[in-house]
Amino acid sequence: MTDDIKNGAETADIEFRGVSRHFGDVIAVNNVDISIPRGGFVSFLGPSGCGKTTFLRMIAGFEQPDSGDVLLRGESVVGVPAFKRPVNMVFQHYALFPHLNVADNIGYGIKQVNRKISKKELATRVGETLEMVRLPGFQERNIWEMSGGQQQRVALARALINRPNVLLLDEPLAALDRKLRRDMQIELQNLQREVGITFVLVTHDQEEALSMSDTVCLMKEGRIVQTGSPQDLYKEPLSPYVADFVGKSNFFKGISEGAGAVKLTCGRIVEGRAPLTVELPPKSSAAVVCVRPEMIHIAAEGNKGASEHAMYFTGNIVNRIFLGENTEYVVRIDELGDVLVMSSRLSEASTGTFEPNQSVTIGWDKDATLIFADT
Amino acid sequence: MDTSVKTKAERRRKWTTAMLLAPATLWYAVLLLLPLVTIVIFSFGERGPAGGYIPAFTFDNYLNLPTRSKAFFNTMTLAPLGTLACLLIAYPLAYYLAIVANKKYKTLLLVLVIVPFWTSLLVRTYAWIFILGGQGLPKLLAFIGFEGVRMINTPGAVLIGIIYIYLPLMVFPIYVSLEKLDTRLLEASSDLGASPLRTFFQVTLPLSIPGLATGSMMVFILLMGEFIIPQMLGGGKVYFIGNALVDVFLQSRNWPFGAAFAVSLVLIMLVTITVYMRYMSKLAGGRDDVSVM
Ligand SMILES: Nc1ncnc2c1ncn2[C@@H]1O[C@H](COP(=O)(O)OP(=O)(O)O)[C@@H](O)[C@H]1O
Ligand SMILES: [Mg+2]
Numbered sequence: 001m002t003d004d005i006k007n008g009a010e011t012a013d014i015e016f017r018g019v020s021r022h023f024g025d026v027i028a029v030n031n032v033d034i035s036i037p038r039g040g041f042v043s044f045l046g047p048s049g050c051g052k053t054t055f056l057r058m059i060a061g062f063e064q065p066d067s068g069d070v071l072l073r074g075e076s077v078v079g080v081p082a083f084k085r086p087v088n089m090v091f092q093h094y095a096l097f098p099h100l101n102v103a104d105n106i107g108y109g110i111k112q113v114n115r116k117i118s119k120k121e122l123a124t125r126v127g128e129t130l131e132m133v134r135l136p137g138f139q140e141r142n143i144w145e146m147s148g149g150q151q152q153r154v155a156l157a158r159a160l161i162n163r164p165n166v167l168l169l170d171e172p173l174a175a176l177d178r179k180l181r182r183d184m185q186i187e188l189q190n191l192q193r194e195v196g197i198t199f200v201l202v203t204h205d206q207e208e209a210l211s212m213s214d215t216v217c218l219m220k221e222g223r224i225v226q227t228g229s230p231q232d233l234y235k236e237p238l239s240p241y242v243a244d245f246v247g248k249s250n251f252f253k254g255i256s257e258g259a260g261a262v263k264l265t266c267g268r269i270v271e272g273r274a275p276l277t278v279e280l281p282p283k284s285s286a287a288v289v290c291v292r293p294e295m296i297h298i299a300a301e302g303n304k305g306a307s308e309h310a311m312y313f314t315g316n317i318v319n320r321i322f323l324g325e326n327t328e329y330v331v332r333i334d335e336l337g338d339v340l341v342m343s344s345r346l347s348e349a350s351t352g353t354f355e356p357n358q359s360v361t362i363g364w365d366k367d368a369t370l371i372f373a374d375t
Numbered sequence: 376m377d378t379s380v381k382t383k384a385e386r387r388r389k390w391t392t393a394m395l396l397a398p399a400t401l402w403y404a405v406l407l408l409l410p411l412v413t414i415v416i417f418s419f420g421e422r423g424p425a426g427g428y429i430p431a432f433t434f435d436n437y438l439n440l441p442t443r444s445k446a447f448f449n450t451m452t453l454a455p456l457g458t459l460a461c462l463l464i465a466y467p468l469a470y471y472l473a474i475v476a477n478k479k480y481k482t483l484l485l486v487l488v489i490v491p492f493w494t495s496l497l498v499r500t501y502a503w504i505f506i507l508g509g510q511g512l513p514k515l516l517a518f519i520g521f522e523g524v525r526m527i528n529t530p531g532a533v534l535i536g537i538i539y540i541y542l543p544l545m546v547f548p549i550y551v552s553l554e555k556l557d558t559r560l561l562e563a564s565s566d567l568g569a570s571p572l573r574t575f576f577q578v579t580l581p582l583s584i585p586g587l588a589t590g591s592m593m594v595f596i597l598l599m600g601e602f603i604i605p606q607m608l609g610g611g612k613v614y615f616i617g618n619a620l621v622d623v624f625l626q627s628r629n630w631p632f633g634a635a636f637a638v639s640l641v642l643i644m645l646v647t648i649t650v651y652m653r654y655m656s657k658l659a660g661g662r663d664d665v666s667v668m
Contacts, residue, residue, distance in 0.1 A: 083568050083569055088567065112568035116657060158567065307435075
């Protein structure tokens with residue numbers, strides 16, 4: 001039951017076979033099977049405490065599994081200490097050596113594996129790596145003289161200099177401000193293509209995972225609940241949990257009518273589809289309907305537009321959140337409760353903006369409706 | 376107008392600072408500088424017929440110092456040796472307390488380290504007189520076949536006393552600097568390919584230099600002036616500069632000669648400490664966030 005990412009099982013850089021790790025009563029990683037092929041950018045996404053760091057630390061060698069097998073390039077590394085593994089890690093708060101300057105931090109890794117390296121060669125390698133992370137000429141700087149973004153690059157350079165098979169990144173951008181985070185996302189992607197090695201990133205930030213990686217593994221309570229491309233996760237979530245964690249969603253409960261229809265608690269029947277590879281819930285069983293806020297059309301009551309959709313409801317705006325490129329409205333519908341609707345500036349050009357307490361009609365299409373079994 | 380307000384506030388702040396520093400300044404001036412100056416002046420004077428001090432200007436007191444070279448020799452060997460011994464014993468202990476020990480028992484273990492301080496130094500040293508004396512360890516050794524081992528009144532006894540008394544003073548600063556050590560740095564080192572031993576020498580040790588330096592400095596300074604331990608466990612045979620000072624000042628009442636002793640002790644300490652601090656801050660990688668003392 002291995003979750004093969006693409007079909008690269010043979011050349012897998014990392015493989016987990018039924019791996020579990022407990023801390024007392026807490027199961028941090030629960031029976032995980034995964035195979036990560038060479039050369040990709042894989043993200044592990046999940047809420048805080050779901051076991052991401054523990055997962056990464058088992059690859060690095062700081063934690064050993066209680067059961068199961070961890071393989072790097074086909075060889076079991078269970079019991080192999082971190083300093084003997086061909087992987088390197090960018091730590092959550094960088095963990096740069098405060099008593100060493102930038103060059104010595106970056107050169108640290110080489111000096112461990114090649115103790116006889118000449119000063120000249122060491123300087124060359126450090127220089128090259130600094131250029132790679134765009135910090136040329138920073139050799140003599142002290143760590144505490146660097147900004148957060150610069151420290152991040154030093155941490156990257158330090159981890160890359162030994163040319164590991166795999167680079168592990170634990171929430172590498174969490175401490176950066178928004179603008180810098182954006183820039184670093186692009187740079188990390190470019191860097192991964194440049195060096196061509198596998199990047200494994202863990203994060204609780206869905207935007208980070210979706211924007212950077214080829215493959216996203218969504219985790220919940222120590223398990224991997226879905227593996228796929230960012231588009232797959234967003235458009236074809238396997239469960240309400242995924243739909244809720246990746247992007248925003250509205251959920252409405254009801255009873256399945258079979259054949260792609262659900263009778264909501266209010267009595268209205270909505271039509272929709274099951275995500276690819278997921279079965280529709282059987283007739284008369286509990287079901288959940290999921291609609292993305294950006295797929296919901298909003299218009300002033302009485303205006304055409306929203307009411308042309310397969311499903312439409314009328315209610316009052318209770319809240320408006322201006323986000324710049326979008327505006328979010330919370331619409332209170334008698335039949336559904338509060339519904340989150342996202343309106344782009346483009347659509348606002350035709351519908352205008354709406355004020356709190358205004359009566360509006362919202363509507364969406366059958367294609368925008370995903371049906372899950374309610375568990 | 377704005378600037379006048381600012382300068383007013385500034386002046387008030389300066390005044391407050393000065394007021395707050397005044398007691399400490401006064402303390403140092405009266406209790407440190409004044410005696411020091413007095414001692415320096417005394418050291419060039421002459422002993423009166425019934426002891427004490429007669430004003431004069433002579434180097435005789437300094438030239439007579441070599442007659443007590445034994446005190447200098449003992450202090451200059453046993454003080455560094457005692458510091459080193461304390462360091463070598465305290466470091467693993469502090470390492471264990473800070474990094475290895477279970478968090479639950481940490482406080483208890485730390486309390487155990489300071490428990491000896493709860494009884495008087497004199498009492499504890501008396502205990503050692505018994506342990507190292509004829510009825511103590513030597514008797515035990517004789518019992519298992521090692522006859523005639525002498526312990527009390529040897530440099531070894533003084534060293535044991537020094538280690539016993541001064542160990543906690545060394546443990547604490549090292550403990551504090553190791554406690555602050557971010558264990559992720561150790562993981563980072565391991566991640567980059569360093570074995571645990573190399574990690575210790577390349578990360579742990581350099582980052583604990585401040586504690587190590589502070590501890591050594593405190594122990595060394597106090598040892599240079601120590602006189603109770605040599606007196607009690609050295610039995611007048613292993614005496615320190617401190618003992619000589621007591622002797623000269625109180626017994627012979629030769630104040631100028633004692634003053635010369637004191638001045639030379641201060642000078643020796645100044646030189647050693649300066650050299651030591653230079654060396655330590657170099658070891659710590661010249662970081663300006665590392666204050667050695
Ligand atoms: N060293 C540890 N000792 C005890 N519990 C731990 C330890 N490391 C992690 N845990 C627990 O395991 C769970 C997963 O932690 P972690 O892997 O850090 O999650 P994440 O990185 O996703 O936030 C959490 O409940 C955490 O409290
Ligand atoms: Mg984490």
